[in-house]
Amino acid sequence: MTGPRRGPAGGGAKVRWHRECKVPARPRLPGTPGRSDGGVSMRILSSQVAEHVGETVCVAGWLHRVRALKSVTFAVVRDRAGLVQVVAADAELVKRLGELPEETVVEVEGTATANPQAPGGVEITSPVLRELSDPALTPPFDIYRPVVTAALPTVLDNAAVTLRHPRLRAPFEISAASVSGFRGALEGLGFTEIHTPKVVSSATESGANVFKLDWFGRNAYLAQSPQFYKQTMVGVFERVFEVGPVFRAEPHDTARHLAQYTSLDAELGFVTDHRDVMAVVRDAVAGMVAAIAERAPAAVELLKVELPEVPAEIPSIHFADAQELLARETDEDPRGEPDLAPAHERWLCDWAVREHGSQFLFVTGYPMAKRPFYTHPDPERPEFSNSFDLLFRGLELVTGGQRLHRHSDYLAALAARGESPEPYAGYLAAFAHGMPPHGGFALGLERFVARMTGADNIRWTTLFPRDLHRLTP
């Protein structure tokens, strides 16, 4: 090792040699000493071994798989970048490798050797080994097999180890890329990222149930959304977004509902109506899809994710027209219903693909009766709202719309619902002090990733999901 080298593709940043390889510092198993000059090596990643053929290298990671043959033992080490094969021939080292269970953390120093027989064409030979963890407990199923044989409850119950499986980890690589794309797209549009409280004093928004908790002896609640705060911050920054958890105490026990999930929220001022918000939704989603392709290509490849085209303008259909369409073209007649059933949403998505070649579809103008009090009505048809949902592959992914912005309209809307303005005082102050026409939206991250990866249950794309039955791990 002669010093820092260029890293793998990705901006040309120098690799940070974050620490010394400690293999020689501990009692070593017999084997060829790593360096003739007695020095120490720095850890490199599995993906970098090929760049060091002929040199002594050090890798560290989890024992992904040990394959013992009579005269040679192969140990595959997994780190954050991937896998690398280690070849052991020394009798004592072979014996020890045979005793170590998979998932034990090890550090290996040896010679990077090109070999066409090795996976990836390179492997580490003449290794010395240091164990960095106690021998690992056997996982409930094989992490090293390409297919996941366990059912969802088993995966969730044993998340600490099962998430290491490349297929179970991949959705969270896509999740991270999605958030990055969301953030990048909105920052590019002049939005400011904010962080709002998740413990609130009032449980008054909407009829949805909230989690109640004790706050120094007072009643408090977990926030169902950053709605009030993000609107308030429009009065400060004009354009804001937030990535954070929201909590729903509703007893939904389905493959698409959670008690806690990650909401990608945005709100912007000086809009004409909800269509300006929809344009931002389009750009945000396009940024997310692009970021997945750019930042999580391995996960896309592994899961065979089909990245959707995001049209320059996502097709939209009015709620009333959607109901007419359903009544005309299906066996059901939902006209007069205040909302679309999940089956109707699925049908409309198929229709959008057929008619518009788009996997995304806006449904606009939901009835005011089903929308929260801050929803702005359609000036032409006041029974309908300036709101929208974005449907994607059969599922409601985004809800948004134009909000009321005049203080007097809020007082009237609350009065119409028989509610006192008192609990909303802090929120209403924003409007009393002058607020532009504005709107916003919220996108469910786990739902987005689930639709993107084809997961049949949102829990495959949720880290440590919280639902009716599950509070651990």
Add this chain to the structure above:
RNA sequence: GGUCCUGUAGAGCAGUUUGGAGUGCUCGCCACCCUGUCAAGGUGGAGGUCGCGGGUUCAAGUCCCGUCAGGACCGCCA
């Protein structure tokens, strides 16, 4: 909250229809074998409160009742 389905070894499943000794499969685990593996291969072995409780029966994994757990659909849902 409603309807339906499923609980059998560490994991994933057969076996339940027609009651007859925990009968079996794939993987893992343990031991041994194997000259380069790629989800290695071979031989042998260990591992079971058939979710739990009650009932029917000479006899229950199997039939009945209850209960608990998991799942699906619906309802509900900013």
